[in-house]
Amino acid sequence: MSAPAAVASGRLVRLAVLVLPYAWLFLFFLLPFLIVAKIALSEPALGIPPYAPVLRWTEEKVLTLVLNLGNFALLAEDRFYLEAYLRSLRVAAVSALLCLLIGYPMAYAIARAPERRRHLLLVLVILPFWTSFLLRVMAWIGILQEQGVLNGLLLSLGLVREPLRLLYTEGAVYLGIVYCYLPFMVLPLYASLAKLDPVLLEAAADLGARPFRAFLTVTLPLSFPGIAAGVMLVFIPAVGEFVIPELLGGPSAQLVGRVLWVEFFQNRDWPMASALAVALLLLLVIPIALFQHLAAQRARR
Amino acid sequence: MSRRLPWLGLALGVGYAFLYLPLALLVLLSFNDSRLVTSWTGFSFRWYLALWNNTALIDAALLSLRIAAVSATGALVIGTLAGFALARLGAFRGRALFGAMVAAPLVMPEVITGLSLLLLFVALASAVGWPGERGVTTITIAHITFATAYVAVVVQARLADFDESLEEAAMDLGARPWTVFATITLPLIAPALASGWLLAFTLSLDDLVIASFTSGPGATTLPMVVFSAMRLGLTPELFALATIIIAVVSAALLLALRLGRVATSLTRV
Numbered sequence: 001m002s003a004p005a006a007v008a009s010g011r012l013v014r015l016a017v018l019v020l021p022y023a024w025l026f027l028f029f030l031l032p033f034l035i036v037a038k039i040a041l042s043e044p045a046l047g048i049p050p051y052a053p054v055l056r057w058t059e060e061k062v063l064t065l066v067l068n069l070g071n072f073a074l075l076a077e078d079r080f081y082l083e084a085y086l087r088s089l090r091v092a093a094v095s096a097l098l099c100l101l102i103g104y105p106m107a108y109a110i111a112r113a114p115e116r117r118r119h120l121l122l123v124l125v126i127l128p129f130w131t132s133f134l135l136r137v138m139a140w141i142g143i144l145q146e147q148g149v150l151n152g153l154l155l156s157l158g159l160v161r162e163p164l165r166l167l168y169t170e171g172a173v174y175l176g177i178v179y180c181y182l183p184f185m186v187l188p189l190y191a192s193l194a195k196l197d198p199v200l201l202e203a204a205a206d207l208g209a210r211p212f213r214a215f216l217t218v219t220l221p222l223s224f225p226g227i228a229a230g231v232m233l234v235f236i237p238a239v240g241e242f243v244i245p246e247l248l249g250g251p252s253a254q255l256v257g258r259v260l261w262v263e264f265f266q267n268r269d270w271p272m273a274s275a276l277a278v279a280l281l282l283l284l285v286i287p288i289a290l291f292q293h294l295a296a297q298r299a300r301r
Numbered sequence: 302m303s304r305r306l307p308w309l310g311l312a313l314g315v316g317y318a319f320l321y322l323p324l325a326l327l328v329l330l331s332f333n334d335s336r337l338v339t340s341w342t343g344f345s346f347r348w349y350l351a352l353w354n355n356t357a358l359i360d361a362a363l364l365s366l367r368i369a370a371v372s373a374t375g376a377l378v379i380g381t382l383a384g385f386a387l388a389r390l391g392a393f394r395g396r397a398l399f400g401a402m403v404a405a406p407l408v409m410p411e412v413i414t415g416l417s418l419l420l421l422f423v424a425l426a427s428a429v430g431w432p433g434e435r436g437v438t439t440i441t442i443a444h445i446t447f448a449t450a451y452v453a454v455v456v457q458a459r460l461a462d463f464d465e466s467l468e469e470a471a472m473d474l475g476a477r478p479w480t481v482f483a484t485i486t487l488p489l490i491a492p493a494l495a496s497g498w499l500l501a502f503t504l505s506l507d508d509l510v511i512a513s514f515t516s517g518p519g520a521t522t523l524p525m526v527v528f529s530a531m532r533l534g535l536t537p538e539l540f541a542l543a544t545i546i547i548a549v550v551s552a553a554l555l556l557a558l559r560l561g562r563v564a565t566s567l568t569r570v
Binding site: 010013014017018020021022024025026027028029030031032033035036039049102103105106108109110112119120121123124125126127128130131132133134135136137138139140141142143145147148149151152179182186232233236237239240241242243247256257260261264265270273274277280281284287288289291292295296 | 309310312313315316317319320321323324326327330337338339340378379380382383385386390393395398399400401402403404405406407408409410411412413416417418420421423424427442443445446449453454478503506507509510513514524527528531532535539540542543546547550551553554557558
């Protein structure tokens with residue numbers, strides 16, 4: 001093969017590799033966001049689909065652009081929506097922190113375990129993730145509900161006189177999110193802790209650092225990429241979580257994902273649901289960009 | 302782990318207990334003769350029998366398995382190409398956008414993905430007349446789209462792990478790109494492909510939110526049936542379903558552990 005022909009065939013290979021995933025993701029991932037943004041700016045209407053076109057012909061046959069900022073104005077003014085966003089951010093942040101507090105020692109212990117056992121320990125962390133998400137949430141309903149396992153236990157031990165309200169509380173939402181998202185925290189933490197060279201810790205010890213100090217000054221900073229990836233993997237999806245607040249949270253657990261679901265499926269207000277989605281996306285743009293940056297960095301190494 | 306063994310052992314013990322006690326409870330309750338979760342009245346298989354006779358649930362499970370198989374295969378093809386592009390093509394025009402489109406679905410809240418895809422399908426239907434009716438096809442497209450990201454990450458990580466000089470050597474010896482891919486690259490990334498497919502399959506099987514948005518009147522998947530049943534209250538039938546899923550997943554993962562490398566790539570996401 002001559003050199004120009006090789007270059008040409010190289011180009012052809014690149015094109016062949018790229019065209020399908022690029023076109024697919026553009027059509028089914030990027031383009032939909034633009035449509036959401038467009039519909040967020042349209043007015044709700046009766047009919048199928050239940051929104052008025054943004055571009056329409058007036059009676060004088062003039063094409064006009066009708067933008068409706070009312071949905072966004074409502075989002076900013078109505079305390080219900082504002083509180084839902086703030087509550088979602090708080091619940092997701094606290095859940096990510098709890099996952100980190102439980103997940104870090106686990107990941108650390110797995111990374112320090114004898115090599116032949118690490119595989120099994122990791123698989124045991126992932127296994128629940130491979131079973132059904134809904135059915136794992138169901139287990140917690142069985143444990144927490146008024147006629148549930150935990151209340152039954154407490155009553156039979158005589159620790160309480162009447163069943164406690166455990167389900168349909170904000171605590172139950174935290175529990176559900178931490179339970180379901182914990183593997184997403186442990187795996188990236190493990191990946192960065194396993195890469196850590198034990199020689200560094202020995203060097204710190206030789207220089208007189210106590211184990212805790214060595215951990216703070218060597219291990220913790222070096223595991224930062226894992227911490228950041230884990231926190232993003234829990235925090236970002238948790239902000240928009242629907243199933244857990246819907247099934248474990250009470251009427252007060254109005255998180256954004258749930259509000260959006262109700263606007264869409266019950267109120268059939270597609271423009272309002274779209275406006276909620278656009279605002280949620282704007283809220284998450286920085287964390288998502290950060291996550292993408294971390295992923296690109298990890299891929300380059 | 303020598304000196305700090307007790308402390309670390311405790312962390313692991315508490316962590317695994319937290320992960321597994323709820324699952325153990327589901328398994329135990331599925332064999333309970335009583336409908337109540339608070340009283341054990343005897344060992345029974347009756348809920349498994351009830352599950353077997355629940356045709357709506359069985360039909361939904363079969364539909365979900367079909368959608369999962371097709372979308373996992375689609376995601377495998379597109380995700381492998383995407384992972385290959387990111388790991389091997391170096392710089393190309395639009396790489397930053399491409400990288401973002403591949404990574405973002407991993408963390409994108411499901412309600413956003415679901416809503417945006419539905420609105421796309423509605424817009425397409427009015428612009429080009431397709432898809433005429435939402436259902437199995439639209440759910441499958443949606444699942445391919447978000448599962449592609451997971452396959453791409455697994456494949457990209459595996460490609461980054463092994464030595465590119467193997468491929469270069471084959472090229473130097475005169476192998477054409479396709480031959481290099483088929484004889485060198487493909488066998489080396491096969492474990493990643495297997496785990497990518499399984500991951501995509503599981504994610505599709507488990508998805509409630511995106512399927513609810515993109516489905517039509519004709520297509521009800523297993524998570525939709527389970528979700529609406531759960532809203533009416535827990536039934537031991539659902540515990541039996543959970544037990545079957547836990548058993549299948551455990552068996553599959555143990556097998557993967559035996560086979561070795563598949564398990565390694567599963568941990569890369």
